[in-house]
Each structure stands twice: as C-alpha cells, then as structure tokens.
Amino acid sequence: MTDQNEPLLSVRDLRVSLPTEDGAAEILHGIDFDLNRNEILAVVGESGSGKSVTALTLMGLLPARVSGSVRFDGRELTGLTREEMRQLRGRGIAMIFQEPMTSLNPLLKVGYQLEEALRAHERMDRRTARIRALDLMRKVRIPDPERRMDSYPHHFSGGMRQRVMIAMALAGRPKLLIADEPTTALDVTIQAEILELIRDLQRLEGMAVLFITHDMGVVAEIADRTMVMHHGRAVETGPTDEVFAAPKADYTRALLAAVPRLGEMAGHDGPQRFRGLAGAGTPVAPRPAERKKPQTVLDVQHLQKRFEIKGGIFGRVTGRVHAIEDVSFSLMSGETLALVGESGCGKSTTGRAISRLIEADGGSVMLDGFDVLNVSGADLRRMRRSVQMIFQDPYASLNPRIRIGASLCEAYLVNRLGSPAEAQDKAAHLLTKVGLNPDVARRFPHEFSGGQRQRIAIARALMLDPRVIVADEAVSALDVSVKAQVSNLLMDLQDETGVGYLFISHDMAVVERIAHRVAVMYSGRIVEIGPRAAVFGAPSHPYTRRLLSAVPVPDPARRRAAHAPAPFETRSPIRPPGHVTPPLRYREVAPGHLVEETSMSEFART
CATH class of the missing domain: 3.40.50.300 (P-loop containing nucleotide triphosphate hydrolases)
Incomplete structure (x- = not known):
C-alpha cells in the first residue's frame, strides 16, 4: 500500500x-x-x-x-x-502538449476523439463514453457541448482546442x-x-x-x-x-x-531595447533617433472581411462572421504599430488582408502608392515586394525539404531582382545581419532552434527590401531570452532600414517595449488607438483595461484572489445575410488617441 x-x-x-x-x-x-x-x-x-x-x-x-x-x-x-x-x-500520468492542433486528429470529430480516449482507459460502451465525454466538455467549460461534440478541431479557437486537450487528459x-x-x-x-x-x-x-x-x-x-x-x-x-x-x-x-514587466516603459516616449540574460541588470540603451523624415507607407480605411457560414445538405449560406469591420489606421516609415487583442478579434485577418493573402470585402488599402485591393498581375507582384510577413510559426512557414539558402533566394529570383550569385550574396549578408553564420544556408529548417528559425524568417522577409513587414505573433512562442534577442533585432533593423512594422501580438509586455503606437481590437473593430504611452498609461476603453489587467504578473506576492477575469466572447457574432453594422463613433481623449464610443454601453453592461 x-x-x-x-x-x-x-x-x-x-x-x-x-x-x-x-x-x-x-x-x-x-x-x-x-x-x-x-x-x-x-x-x-x-x-x-x-x-x-x-x-x-x-x-x-x-x-x-x-x-x-x-x-x-x-x-x-x-x-x-x-x-x-x-x-x-x-x-x-497524462500530458497536455504545447500545440493542440498537432495533437488532435484533424479528420476526426472532437467528440469521437474524446470517446476514443474514454473507451481506451475505462473500457466503457459508446453510449456511456458519449455521456462521460459531454460531462468532461462541461467540466472544461466548453460552451454548448452537445453541438461542439460533432465539430472538427479546425472549428475551435486555440483556447478551445486546448480545453479539449485538457478534457482528453482528464479522461x-x-x-x-x-x-x-x-x-x-x-x-x-x-x-x-x-x-x-x-x-x-x-x-x-x-x-x-x-x-x-x-x-x-x-x-x-x-x-x-x-x-x-x-x-x-x-x-x-x-x-x-x-x-x-x-x-x-x-x-x-x-x-x-x-523578464519584461508592464510599467517598465513609464517615462520613455519611444521603444527601448530589451535586456538579455547575458546583460541582465545593465541599463537599457536608448534607440537612435529616426534619421529620415517619416512618410506614410500604409493607409488603411474602412477595411472589411466577412466569412460566410454554410450549412445544410445544399451548402447554403446561413450567416456571416464579421471578422473585421470598418478597420482604419495608418503606418509611417520607421514606425511600429502594435495590433493587440484576444484570439479571434481579427488581428491576423487584418494582416492577411493587407498582404492580399486573403481578399477583403470592402474598404481601401494604400501601400506605398499601390491600391492594394485593386491591383493584379505585375502590379500585384510589385506590391507584394513592398509588404512581407513574418509568421508565428517559422517552422511551418519554411519548406522542410528546401535548404535555408534556397528559401531565402527564391522570392528574389522569382521577382527577377538579380542573378543567382547576387541572390546568394544578399542572403549571406542578411544571415549575418540577423546573427547567423552564412554557412547555415546549406542546412534544412529542422536543424535550427525556434529562435534561429525566426531569425531566418526575418532574413527572408528582408530579401525584397520591403517598406512594411507584418509580424504576426513573431515572438509569442519564444522564451524570454530569444524573445528579447529577436525583438532587439527587429528594432535595430528598423533603425537601419526605416521599415514600418505592423506588429500583431498578444504579449503586452513586448508590445509596451517595442511599439510607437498601439491599436486595440475587439470583435473585428479597433476600439482604441493612440501612442503607446497613452494606451498603456491611461487606457480609456473598458476592454483595454480588462486586457491589461489579465496580463500575468511575475510576482507571487501579487497573485490575484480572482485569478482570471470573466471571459469575453472574442469572436464576432454570426449575423444573418445582409446584416449591416452601424457606423462607429470615436471621441478623442488625447491628441491622436481615439476611443470607440459605441461599445462603451456594451462594456458597462458586461
């Protein structure tokens, strides 16, 4: 015993x-x-x-x-x-893995996978397994479990997939x-x-x-x-x-x-470099001032994207998800605009629409003189040279069968910007710039750590000398020292080249240190936008305050009695076809600091 x-x-x-x-x-x-x-x-x-x-x-x-x-x-x-x-x-012993999407079978319904785990461990019949699976889904707080049992993993958000993995671990x-x-x-x-x-x-x-x-x-x-x-x-x-x-x-x-902490940037107007583990405790060096006069390189007005919901045996449209609705902002050269908010609020959809990886349904995007939403052919290829993306998972965005050197040179050669020898020289130069030995060009992606792969993704984005880089959760999955190194690298490259960053992130401590301005998204809309110091120092929108209050504090003495705020519904509601969202109204709470008025009463009720 x-x-x-x-x-x-x-x-x-x-x-x-x-x-x-x-x-x-x-x-x-x-x-x-x-x-x-x-x-x-x-x-x-x-x-x-x-x-x-x-x-x-x-x-x-x-x-x-x-x-x-x-x-x-x-x-x-x-x-x-x-x-x-x-x-x-x-x-x-049970285990919850880091990435639930790779742990769940994409071809099987979530309910079946839960039932399979229960039948393997408890040796119960299928009916009993389904009842127990429903109970587990309720226990991990998945809403409407009877309906979600018959959904596939890709129908769930990241947080919901993680809840499914917890339920399977508890089976x-x-x-x-x-x-x-x-x-x-x-x-x-x-x-x-x-x-x-x-x-x-x-x-x-x-x-x-x-x-x-x-x-x-x-x-x-x-x-x-x-x-x-x-x-x-x-x-x-x-x-x-x-x-x-x-x-x-x-x-x-x-x-x-x-460890970056919220509030460290009080008294600093511009971004500041991180302290690495090797230099912990040393003063943070200020960044050099912008040498060239900033110009507007990206202007987004009233951008919209809606996804149709189809159902029934005939696949008829039963509703639309308003992924982004009336999104407007501008980006200057040498500026970092951080786009923050919860999963499903429309951050990544905005970045992909600007890059024309998905087609927007309305609005206008002017990128370095190009009407992004209305160009095609050769003009579209030239436009895409001006905007590049750094994705969250560099391993998934790098071809595992192609050597790093070939991945870096591919876009350069496709756009006929120079000879193969010139492409290789530029790739070697950029690998050195991001802190890697040019000899690594002969290696494959799996031979690098996560931080090194992200540096390679940055070098690839710079191969075409873009005016704008959309960094979609580029440092979110990195540990504290690699996150600091990559963030410092991005700031150094911006000082040197004048590139503008649309920095999409949920890591508020990193955003506070790297951003010039911050735009807060909720349910597909920007509800607050302004200078970083104003948004972090005196947030005016209730959602911004709730978002900042949810950031975990690296201090056990300040562990909150109520550990997590009441959850918000982070996805835009499904609306019937033809639904028209009322126009937004803003009020200026400080110079350049706009807050959406229409949602104030909604958050007051919440």
Missing part, C-alpha cells in the same frame, strides 16, 4: 542520452526533484534547458537511453516494458497531469482562463501537476513550487515565493531580471 505522505513522483539522478552521429549525447545531467500529491510544480528555463525532455522521459515517449530512478506512486518506472508504460499513460482520471507549455501561444485573457481552469481541476480532481513553461508571470500565478533548469540541470528548486523573492542561483536571478 502506498504511503500517502510520500511524494507522488520522486526523480533521482535522472540522466538521458540521445543518439547522434558522434555517439550518445547526454541531454539531462542528473536531475533530482520531488512532486507531492495535490501540488503544482513549475519547471522553467530557456529553450533547450531540458524541460520537455524531462516530461517526455517521464511519459516514456522518448527513444533515448535513460538512467537513474523515477518512482511514481511507489512504483519504479525506468524498468517498465512498453506495454506497461502504455497502460500507465492516461490513467496514472483516465490521472494522478499526475503534465502540462507542457499549455498557454504559450494563447492571448492573455484566454491564458488566464486556462490557468484558472487547471487550478480548479487540480483541486477538484486532487491531481498533482507538473507545469512546464518559460513564462515567469505564469509561474507566479499558478505554481506552489518552482524548479529552474539550465543546460540539462536543475539549478534551483524551492517554494515559488522564495525563488522569486530571494533566488539563490545566478542563472535564476538573470532569468528573473530579463
């Missing part, structure tokens, strides 16, 4: 080696930690520190040589067979839940909801949670104890309050010092 006073999970001298061309390489170097019952232990560190390797080793999902001891609920795991580990997964009533970066790609309000949900379920089910993250604000919000990892070693472990208040390891102090 298991002693309830013993740790649920006890790891001693865990060492993991992976095969390489030069022999076995040790990835984990003697990890020791305990996880008690009904406890949340956060594992933090930079990319490559060994966080996910530790989790995959505990689950028996890593084809590696493992030594040391892993005792779970009084049972040694390191000597178990594959079949014994398969039986343990789900019922004893076997596990004693230990491993959450590997479950909120990294989510906006601040959805992140707050997921954190609150995990906390509530942990208390309700009596589980222990191993929470892997690189976000120190999330750690402060959720963890009872914290383990800091660096280069495959646990450099510090202790109660979260103590680790934050009096860190013992130099690396922990550097990690905490490098």
Whole structure:
C-alpha cells in the first residue's frame, strides 16, 4: 500500500542520452526533484534547458537511453516494458502538449476523439463514453457541448482546442497531469482562463501537476513550487515565493531580471531595447533617433472581411462572421504599430488582408502608392515586394525539404531582382545581419532552434527590401531570452532600414517595449488607438483595461484572489445575410488617441 505522505513522483539522478552521429549525447545531467500529491510544480528555463525532455522521459515517449530512478506512486518506472508504460499513460500520468492542433486528429470529430480516449482507459460502451465525454466538455467549460461534440478541431479557437486537450487528459482520471507549455501561444485573457481552469481541476480532481513553461508571470500565478533548469540541470528548486523573492542561483536571478514587466516603459516616449540574460541588470540603451523624415507607407480605411457560414445538405449560406469591420489606421516609415487583442478579434485577418493573402470585402488599402485591393498581375507582384510577413510559426512557414539558402533566394529570383550569385550574396549578408553564420544556408529548417528559425524568417522577409513587414505573433512562442534577442533585432533593423512594422501580438509586455503606437481590437473593430504611452498609461476603453489587467504578473506576492477575469466572447457574432453594422463613433481623449464610443454601453453592461 502506498504511503500517502510520500511524494507522488520522486526523480533521482535522472540522466538521458540521445543518439547522434558522434555517439550518445547526454541531454539531462542528473536531475533530482520531488512532486507531492495535490501540488503544482513549475519547471522553467530557456529553450533547450531540458524541460520537455524531462516530461517526455517521464511519459516514456522518448527513444533515448535513460538512467537513474523515477518512482511514481511507489512504483519504479525506468524498468517498465512498453506495454506497461502504455497502460500507465492516461490513467496514472497524462500530458497536455504545447500545440493542440498537432495533437488532435484533424479528420476526426472532437467528440469521437474524446470517446476514443474514454473507451481506451475505462473500457466503457459508446453510449456511456458519449455521456462521460459531454460531462468532461462541461467540466472544461466548453460552451454548448452537445453541438461542439460533432465539430472538427479546425472549428475551435486555440483556447478551445486546448480545453479539449485538457478534457482528453482528464479522461483516465490521472494522478499526475503534465502540462507542457499549455498557454504559450494563447492571448492573455484566454491564458488566464486556462490557468484558472487547471487550478480548479487540480483541486477538484486532487491531481498533482507538473507545469512546464518559460513564462515567469505564469509561474507566479499558478505554481506552489518552482524548479529552474539550465543546460540539462536543475539549478534551483524551492517554494515559488522564495525563488522569486530571494533566488539563490545566478542563472535564476538573470532569468528573473530579463523578464519584461508592464510599467517598465513609464517615462520613455519611444521603444527601448530589451535586456538579455547575458546583460541582465545593465541599463537599457536608448534607440537612435529616426534619421529620415517619416512618410506614410500604409493607409488603411474602412477595411472589411466577412466569412460566410454554410450549412445544410445544399451548402447554403446561413450567416456571416464579421471578422473585421470598418478597420482604419495608418503606418509611417520607421514606425511600429502594435495590433493587440484576444484570439479571434481579427488581428491576423487584418494582416492577411493587407498582404492580399486573403481578399477583403470592402474598404481601401494604400501601400506605398499601390491600391492594394485593386491591383493584379505585375502590379500585384510589385506590391507584394513592398509588404512581407513574418509568421508565428517559422517552422511551418519554411519548406522542410528546401535548404535555408534556397528559401531565402527564391522570392528574389522569382521577382527577377538579380542573378543567382547576387541572390546568394544578399542572403549571406542578411544571415549575418540577423546573427547567423552564412554557412547555415546549406542546412534544412529542422536543424535550427525556434529562435534561429525566426531569425531566418526575418532574413527572408528582408530579401525584397520591403517598406512594411507584418509580424504576426513573431515572438509569442519564444522564451524570454530569444524573445528579447529577436525583438532587439527587429528594432535595430528598423533603425537601419526605416521599415514600418505592423506588429500583431498578444504579449503586452513586448508590445509596451517595442511599439510607437498601439491599436486595440475587439470583435473585428479597433476600439482604441493612440501612442503607446497613452494606451498603456491611461487606457480609456473598458476592454483595454480588462486586457491589461489579465496580463500575468511575475510576482507571487501579487497573485490575484480572482485569478482570471470573466471571459469575453472574442469572436464576432454570426449575423444573418445582409446584416449591416452601424457606423462607429470615436471621441478623442488625447491628441491622436481615439476611443470607440459605441461599445462603451456594451462594456458597462458586461
């Protein structure tokens, strides 16, 4: 019989080696930690520190040589067979992976996948499994579960897909839940909801949670104890309050010092460089002043995009989603305009419409003299040279079968901007500019880390000397040090080239440091726009205030009693065909700082 006073999970001298061309390489170097019952232990560190390797080793999902001891609920795991580990997964230990879309089968309905997990763990009939699946969907707060059971994963937002993954993890009533970066790609309000949900379920089910993250604000919000990892070693472990208040390891102090915090930019008019881990504690150097007189390179007026909802056996239009509605703003050369808001508010749709990756339904977009929405043929190709995109996931946007050098040169050669030799020279120059050795041009995307791939995506965007770059969540999934490096790189390149950035992000601390102006979107509309200092220092719209209040604070002493705000409906409502949205009215609360008036009463009612 298991002693309830013993740790649920006890790891001693865990060492993991992976095969390489030069022999076995040790990835984990003697990890020791305990996880008690009904406890949340956060594992933090930079990319490559060994966080996910530790989790995959505990689950028996890593084809590696493992030594040391892993005792779970009084049972040694390191000597178990594959079949014994398969039986343990789900019922004893369950895992939530970072990217739910790649974990869910896109060809199967969500309800079927939940039922499949239940039938595998509980050996119940299909009718009972469906009843239990509905109960799990209610438990993770998915609205209208009876209807959503028959939806496919792509019908769900990122936050809802993550809720489905949590429901699947709970199907076997596990004693230990491993959450590997479950909120990294989510906006601040959805992140707050997921954190609150995990906390509530942990208390309700009596589980222990191993929470892997690189976000120190999330750690402060959720963890009872914290383990800091660096280069495959646990450099510090202790109660979260103590680790934050009096860190013992130099690396922990550097990690905490490098975390961006809201309010750090008070008193600064323009963007400021980040402090990297190597230079934590050093003063932040001011950016040089713009040398050229700024010009308007992008002017967007009354932009609209609506998606049709089709249903029935004949596929008739049953409604329209107003993804973006009457969006207007301008962008100057050498300026960064941040577009912020929750998932589904229309940020990415706006960026894609401006780039003509999707076709807008109305409005006008003038880009460096081109009428973007009405050009075609050669003019369209020339227009696209003026606007480039940096996508959130550089691995998905880079062709895995093409070497990096060829990916960088492709657009340059297609647009006939020079010879192959000139293209290679420019690619080498840009790789050097983004901090990479030109020799890496011979490598494939999978041979790089996430931060390096994002640098490659930036170099590719610069190959055509664009006037505007749409950075769509370009740093959201990066750890604190790589995020700082990439953000500093973007600011340096802007100072040098005068490129304008439409910086789409849900990371408010990064936005506060990198943006000149901020536009806040809600349900497809810009509800507030103005200088960064005005929007962050004195937000006038209730939604902006709610968005800022949801940002996790990297300080356990300030952990809020009410951990997450009441959720907003972040997607535009489905309206019948022919619906016309009333025109917007704005009032100026400061010079250049506009706030939508029409939604004030709506938020007051909320």
